[in-house]
Amino acid sequence: xxxxxxxxxxxxxxxxxxxxxxxxxxxxxxxxxxxxxxxxxxxxxxxxxxxxxxxxxxxxxxxxxxxxxxxxxxxxxxxxxxxxxxxxxxxxxxxxxxxxxxxxxxxxxxxxxxxxxxxxxxxxxxxxxxxxxxxxxxxxxxxxxxxxxxxxxxxxxxxxxxxxxxxxxxxxxxxxxxxxxxxxxxxxxxxxxxxxxxxxxxxxxxxxxxxxxxxxxxxxxxxxxxxxxxxxxxxxxxxxxxxxxxxxxxxxxxxxxxxxxxxxxxxxxxxxxxxxxxxxxxxxxxxxxxxxxxxxxxxxxxxxxxxxxxxxxxxxx
Numbered sequence: 001x002x003x004x005x006x007x008x009x010x011x012x013x014x015x016x017x018x019x020x021x022x023x024x025x026x027x028x029x030x031x032x033x034x035x036x037x038x039x040x041x042x043x044x045x046x047x048x049x050x051x052x053x054x055x056x057x058x059x060x061x062x063x064x065x066x067x068x069x070x071x072x073x074x075x076x077x078x079x080x081x082x083x084x085x086x087x088x089x090x091x092x093x094x095x096x097x098x099x100x101x102x103x104x105x106x107x108x109x110x111x112x113x114x115x116x117x118x119x120x121x122x123x124x125x126x127x128x129x130x131x132x133x134x135x136x137x138x139x140x141x142x143x144x145x146x147x148x149x150x151x152x153x154x155x156x157x158x159x160x161x162x163x164x165x166x167x168x169x170x171x172x173x174x175x176x177x178x179x180x181x182x183x184x185x186x187x188x189x190x191x192x193x194x195x196x197x198x199x200x201x202x203x204x205x206x207x208x209x210x211x212x213x214x215x216x217x218x219x220x221x222x223x224x225x226x227x228x229x230x231x232x233x234x235x236x237x238x239x240x241x242x243x244x245x246x247x248x249x250x251x252x253x254x255x256x257x258x259x260x261x262x263x264x265x266x267x268x269x270x271x272x273x274x275x276x277x278x279x280x281x282x283x284x285x286x287x288x289x290x291x292x293x294x295x296x297x298x299x300x301x302x303x304x305x306x307x308x309x310x311x312x313x314x315x316x317x
Contacts, residue, residue: 001241002176003195005134005205006154007230007278008047008058011080012121014223016063018179020118020303020317021029023048023059026099028145030296034285037062038259041303042313050153051140053284053293055232055262056205058154062227068122068223072158073216074271076226080155080204082130087309088149091117092127110183110192122224126156134204155204157229159273164191164212166270174249177208228274239279260300262288
């Protein structure tokens with residue numbers, strides 16, 4: 001039983017309107033689902049993804065009136081997106097320069113060309129050249145970015161820990177990942193854990209990078225920070241197997257949670273980073289036509305009776 005890559009990553013914004021503009025207009029992603037945080041319906045939950053809202057392609061945001069993140073360890077410190085070629089990376093470097101996006105020069109990390117950049121709140125992001133064929137991916141025909149250069153979905157996600165051993169035990173012993181290599185990031189050792197079994201190619205979509213920073217301060221979550229990272233499990237059967245596995249372990253976890261668009265399990269790895277295991281389906285098109293997803297506020301059935309009150313508490317986008 002193996003995870004099949006990243007499902008989504010959820011971060012925090014304090015400005016939903018500017019967030020929408022950056023991720024749809026600057027990055028060219030589709031707003032695949034405009035809904036609310038099911039545990040705090042006063043906040044938007046915005047899902048940006050490929051043209052079909054495919055699992056594994058989305059970065060999502062909770063809209064909370066929070067101060068900026070205090071950066072530190074015990075947190076996710078960079079989110080990767082895959083692009084197909086160095087030519088695409090050059091396109092993005094020029095685009096970022098023209099749009100005044102805070103971006104570094106193209107560099108190489110872990111043997112791949114990368115382009116690090118930040119959004120307007122300091123959310124740390126990276127484009128990585130990785131043409132590994134991960135399905136499904138669908139171009140967004142209304143994107144401001146040409147299809148040949150559009151983001152292909154999530155790539156490697158990097159988290160920081162003070163002590164590697166407890167986290168490694170969870171990744172390998174509980175989550176069935178493999179330690180495949182090590183490299184340095186600004187002098188700190190970074191360990192790469194692959195989700196797929198040997199012989200299966202997921203590229204960076206299946207890589208969790210763990211940088212070890214024993215003297216770093218601890219993160220304080222806020223705008224520009226990451227709330228949690230979600231991993232894919234393809235079927236309901238495997239989802240139930242993961243629930244049983246967590247139940248049998250010494251991990252405190254949420255138990256099964258039905259998010260309507262997918263089913264979830266939540267737990268914290270030893271350093272405190274919140275992990276989620278989520279099913280690929282039913283998907284964002286389960287309550288909206290594919291062609292008009294994201295255009296209106298979507299609510300799961302159990303929240304629909306409260307639509308009037310929920311809409312009254314949200315600022316228009």
